Amino acid sequence: MLVVVLDLLAVFIFALTGALTASRAQLDVVGFVFVACLTAMGGGTARDVLLNREAVFWIADPRYVAVAMVAAIFVFFTAHMLESRLKALYWLDALAVAVAVPVGVAVARRMEFDWPVLLIMGMVTACIGGLARDVVCNEVPLVLKARDLYATAALAGAAIDVVVFWATGNALFSALACAGLTFFIRAGSLALGWRAPVYRSRPPRM
Template structure:
């Protein structure tokens, strides 16, 4: 199993856990748990593969992905009630999932010989779209769009760090690990320390 495949399966599992936690907050049945977990787990990668015209889609090529999502969903169905704060657990699991999914998208795009702007977009897409779909379908405020938090910015900077590392001659696995570390550090700093990017402030029109 390649390092990129390990990243991909890890991303699927952790994102599926976040989907199942959101399903628990919505009090869904086991089938609902699996649907939301699978949607979250494969959403970003599916958008990425469609944009790259990658055929078959990664979860069709490797159906084990759906089994991983099902295991995460059912495990959460029977244990979510044990968590002291499902929202806090969800937020930090989502940060971990983002940190694994972004380098997965970067690695896939690099292996498909894409130019650096496309690689950056594929990293952000893989990291952000699954969680966005999860939150929209479950009528939650999307974590990716929460005001005053680093999310898309963390994904973008992490992907950029990987591209700079690859451009400097660093091997792909090390570059992807750097991407994961930078992405998680920025997202964690935003959650724990309040790091944020400058936000737009409306101003009265000039007279």
């Protein structure tokens, strides 16, 4: 039940970010729905395919598609009311990533995979949808921007989820710790300018 609730929440929030990106690209309502669904379900679809689950989550349960469509149509009629759609997009995306990482970890854990797979599935679930959204709408993907702690936040959240579950055996505690740390790092990047070290090219030695 925890996984289902978090998954539905992640789908809804990611769909909002997809629709906001569609509004910035000035797409029609069908474009809104398409980009919202791609964003909301891209990460989970990649996760389920990689884990070889019996059925991809939104095919097994059409409620996810309905939730994404509702979010897209809602944004289509209300996006103009936002003072800054880009700022709203960034913060909603941060919240969506924080919700999606523990879902990916929980799904892989329930299938009894080892911890490296749990880390990767947390990142895949949180990052692939946003990556697809930005590529389709011809934007520089947030996950690839050097000035944003995006994949780093997802990896750190997945890692704390694994550690807390190993220490306590409590899935709720580990999911909350994961979501909290992921959002904390992502928010720090947005609000305080936290950065990870980047590669600097140097001239070759003589």
